[in-house]
Amino acid sequence: MKKRVAILKGGNSEEREVSLSTGKSCSKALIRLGYNVKSIDTKENFIGELIKFKPDVVFNALHGKYGEDGIIQGLLETLKIPYTHSGVQASSIAMDKNLAKICFKEAGIPVVEHIILDESFSLKNIPFKLPYVIKPLAGGSSVDVKILKNANDWQLIKNSVIKNKKYLVEPYIPGRELTVATLGNKSLIVTDIISDNWYNYDAKYKIGASKHIIPAKIPVNIEKLCLDYALIAHDKLGCRGVTRTDFRWNEKLGSKGLFILELNTQPGMTPTSLVPEQANFIGMSFEDLCDWLIEDACIDKN
Numbered sequence: 001m002k003k004r005v006a007i008l009k010g011g012n013s014e015e016r017e018v019s020l021s022t023g024k025s026c027s028k029a030l031i032r033l034g035y036n037v038k039s040i041d042t043k044e045n046f047i048g049e050l051i052k053f054k055p056d057v058v059f060n061a062l063h064g065k066y067g068e069d070g071i072i073q074g075l076l077e078t079l080k081i082p083y084t085h086s087g088v089q090a091s092s093i094a095m096d097k098n099l100a101k102i103c104f105k106e107a108g109i110p111v112v113e114h115i116i117l118d119e120s121f122s123l124k125n126i127p128f129k130l131p132y133v134i135k136p137l138a139g140g141s142s143v144d145v146k147i148l149k150n151a152n153d154w155q156l157i158k159n160s161v162i163k164n165k166k167y168l169v170e171p172y173i174p175g176r177e178l179t180v181a182t183l184g185n186k187s188l189i190v191t192d193i194i195s196d197n198w199y200n201y202d203a204k205y206k207i208g209a210s211k212h213i214i215p216a217k218i219p220v221n222i223e224k225l226c227l228d229y230a231l232i233a234h235d236k237l238g239c240r241g242v243t244r245t246d247f248r249w250n251e252k253l254g255s256k257g258l259f260i261l262e263l264n265t266q267p268g269m270t271p272t273s274l275v276p277e278q279a280n281f282i283g284m285s286f287e288d289l290c291d292w293l294i295e296d297a298c299i300d301k302n
Helices: 016-032 047-053 071-079 088-095 097-106 151-160 201-205 220-236 251-257 274-281 286-296
Strands: 004-009 036-041 057-060 115-117 132-136 146-148 167-171 176-183 186-195 210-213 242-249 258-264
Touching (some): 004 016, 004 047, 016 036, 016 286, 036 047, 047 071, 057 071, 057 286, 071 088, 088 097, 088 258, 097 220, 097 258, 186 220, 220 242, 220 258, 242 274
Parallel strands (some): 004 057
Antiparallel strands (some): 132 146, 132 167, 186 210
């Protein structure tokens, strides 16, 4: 008899809509595979509904706060319900861009220097030359990420800064956006992401807003570095299941121009998502990928 799978989706984060899309796609795939599937929106009090269903496995389709930062993972560990993707510690560290970059640097992966500022910061507090990137310390899907190209952009950015929220500021790296999915103990392939402006929220989730070149047309040494760095980052943080690691590459600088940006422990599984696309390229269907994640589910993770 096939397992009972509870898909946790939605929630209250800024990435709710992406999570609903991920949950919908994965639910359809698991139903096609014959699993007994129940989708649960975690926006309200969902714990009773989860316990009543008595799942064998939880498929974590959440993104952002509460779903990707170790909180839901801690709950599932307490309830002793096996779940997909990474555990409490790995999820928490990956979600904190400062801690993650410290770990990457310790592992020998090139990172962009950065500083952390709160809503009281001003231009004089930033030591980097323009342009630079301002992004929330914790968050994903490029929500609230801003590129400051000149001093005139400052007021627009200042007005959008949220009170009591910390931000990471780093120099903008010109060049190409590269990404690698890591599945278990193997990095899959490198995708080159091309968009009109930069890989913002719309470019990620609107059909046709970005173009994915797979495999990326890059030198062999850069490809190898991306694959190696992605696996090292995955292992350094103690990740499980599938992750996606994002890079910027300034091709004018060769290998010295490659920098890791972040690692995503809950990469999107939507119609435009990169991980299913990479899996498909190596011969793994969307159903195969979801099935693999169910089989990989467990508790007592890092």
